[in-house]
Amino acid sequence: xxxxxxxxxxxxxxxxxxxxxxxxxxxxxxxxxxxxxxxxxxxxxxxxxxxxxxxxxxxxxxxxxxxxxxxxxxxxxxxxxxxxxxxxxxxxxxxxxxxxxxxxxxxxxxxxxx
Amino acid sequence: xxxxxxxxxxxxxxxxxxxxxxxxxxxxxxxxxxxxxxxxxxxxxxxxxxxxxxxxxxxxxxxxxxxxxxxxxxxxxxxxxxxxxxxxxxxxxxxxxxxxxxxxxxxxxxxxxxxx
Numbered sequence: 001x002x003x004x005x006x007x008x009x010x011x012x013x014x015x016x017x018x019x020x021x022x023x024x025x026x027x028x029x030x031x032x033x034x035x036x037x038x039x040x041x042x043x044x045x046x047x048x049x050x051x052x053x054x055x056x057x058x059x060x061x062x063x064x065x066x067x068x069x070x071x072x073x074x075x076x077x078x079x080x081x082x083x084x085x086x087x088x089x090x091x092x093x094x095x096x097x098x099x100x101x102x103x104x105x106x107x108x109x110x111x112x113x114x
Numbered sequence: 115x116x117x118x119x120x121x122x123x124x125x126x127x128x129x130x131x132x133x134x135x136x137x138x139x140x141x142x143x144x145x146x147x148x149x150x151x152x153x154x155x156x157x158x159x160x161x162x163x164x165x166x167x168x169x170x171x172x173x174x175x176x177x178x179x180x181x182x183x184x185x186x187x188x189x190x191x192x193x194x195x196x197x198x199x200x201x202x203x204x205x206x207x208x209x210x211x212x213x214x215x216x217x218x219x220x221x222x223x224x225x226x227x228x229x230x
Contacts, residue, residue, distance in 0.1 A: 045220075
């Protein structure tokens with residue numbers, strides 16, 4: 001039962017363009033969402049998060065959008081840079097669980113082409 | 115250290131042997147988590163510690179898996195009688211406190227386990 005789904009295993013974008021990574025979830029209890037970035041042979045690193053009381057959160061080149069009715073969130077990276085090439089994981093959790101048990105998606109490998 | 119430290123970084127073992135994986139969280143972080151990533155899969159939650167207690171063990175895949183944390187710091191994940199399906203990267207993470215609202219997890223580089 002995959003509660004958090006990233007349906008695109010890979011994405012290729014030209015440098016300078018916008019990268020859009022998508023994530024869908026099924027559990028309506030989720031109320032906190034995060035994106036993590038992972039380089040090879042390294043642990044994931046936190047990128048940006050959003051609470052369900054918001055529909056948008058922006059941090060520099062990174063913006064996360066949340067559509068609660070559609071149970072969908074997306075990460076926009078603009079402009080895309082070669083250093084953004086990595087695997088991106090979407091994650092979700094619920095305050096009522098009382099612990100930060102994150103449920104992760106399968107990841108999307110983003111490749112930025114020069 | 116500055117970050118989450120895990121050892122060994124790589125472990126190759128024979129089926130049926132026991133293995134121990136160690137995690138040293140960021141100093142002062144009270145919450146500690148174990149995840150694993152199997153080939154082609156996302157990160158799978160295993161267990162969560164708040165201090166030395168484990169309020170959530172729901173992700174441990176079988177009774178061959180156990181974990182402990184002592185002194186509110188170092189944690190050890192033990193896999194007994196390893197099976198080939200246990201092969202994965204085991205990731206440890208810590209956070210300032212269990213709970214959400216900006217308390218993102220800081221991950222170590224992982225321990226890659228290969229069971230032959």
